[in-house]
Amino acid sequence: MTAQSQPMPDSALIAKMITGDESALATLYDRYSPMLFGMLMRVLNDRQAAEEVLQDLFLQLWRNAGQFDASRGSLPAWLMVIGRNRAISRLRGRRDREVMEEEEGDFAATFASPQNIEDEAARNQLARTVSAAMQQLPAEQRQAVELAYFEGMTQSEIANKTGIPLGTVKTRVRTAMQTLRQILGSTLGSVLG
């Protein structure tokens, strides 16, 4: 691969945004909107609502570009966390996640790795890895994690919805997260930190 074919790093695009360069935002939008929109659609199951959240998310990125230290944080992870919080808040009419987001507005800066998934092939590879890891979970564990992640349910809410005892739900979610951490740990360590 030649140097010219390398995508511009997120950090450079953020620096350009700070100077008012709209094209940098457009590039980041093109880079990350498909993965974000896929997640938002899964949460909201409503194209218009998902598009509104997506647009607001990138508008926030534009407004607050100066506050994001890309050399210390992962932009796609930040976008995924904030996007999911907003989508679930919208889905469930809860404000608590957004309050949390504001209270911990500097959390992105605590991410240890400067590495990002700026290359499309790397993004696709990571998505395949995560999907494969999820498929490796037993169906009941995967269901519990998906209810928590995509529907924003707590363990108690999952127990109520599924009719499964709370203790069983807790065990399933904990075991699933432990497994995911083990499966994804090395991959994410090299890709996102």
Added chain:
Amino acid sequence: MTGPHPNPEDLDLCALGALDGEEKQTLEAHLRDCPACRQQLAAARQRTALIGLSAPAAAPRPQVKSALMDKVRAEKHPVSQSSPSKSGKSWGLRFSLGFALATAVLAFATYELARQDLDRGRQLKQLQAQLSQNEAALQAMGQVTGAPDSAQITLLQQPGGPPGQAHVTYNARMGLGVYSGQIAPAPAGKSYQLWLVPASGSPVNAGLVEANQENGAVVVRLTPGLAAKAFAVTLEPQGGVPQPTGPKVLVGAAG
């Protein structure tokens, strides 16, 4: 420190949002006093966030991007208005009328340039862009000032701080506000930053404001449904910060 350090699964569950009840309270109490665990929670959030990648990627409609870029262009520079009125009209109405007048003037100037067919294509484009910004701001302003559930908040200078005053008309339902005001110029390397202070939780960034925003209001877009206890302007490092660190310059309670 409150209690023992949580195990990694607890932090994963917290990041996932699955904890509730006593488990959640216990962990949150610990996190308040433990920076190391907060950092681990940040890492857990990053890890957990990637579960979203198991959803197949999808393409939003092209108009989402074009609407985003339109908004960005509209926000790029605070819109200007004509000279401030000294009448007794509400300041919200003054700004609405001001924007309407500015829009009309710009529209006329645009027409004149086009009619004369001068070699001023660049100027014409600039005027059209500004006209577009003003129309967008006027529309937002009309929404806020015309809504019966909008609140008008006056922000007053603080003891020992620079002289100034500002106004915010805010509609929590829309998540839309209009700021105008005037403060003594910020020192070199510093910016004024506007914050919405909610009833609970940390202040919410409402963006940077100019020292002299008296002749040009700024439309502030926040998350719809976010109720305000107060608005405040602080003096911050140039470019702004995620959470307020500098002194409060102007403060106004809502309601």
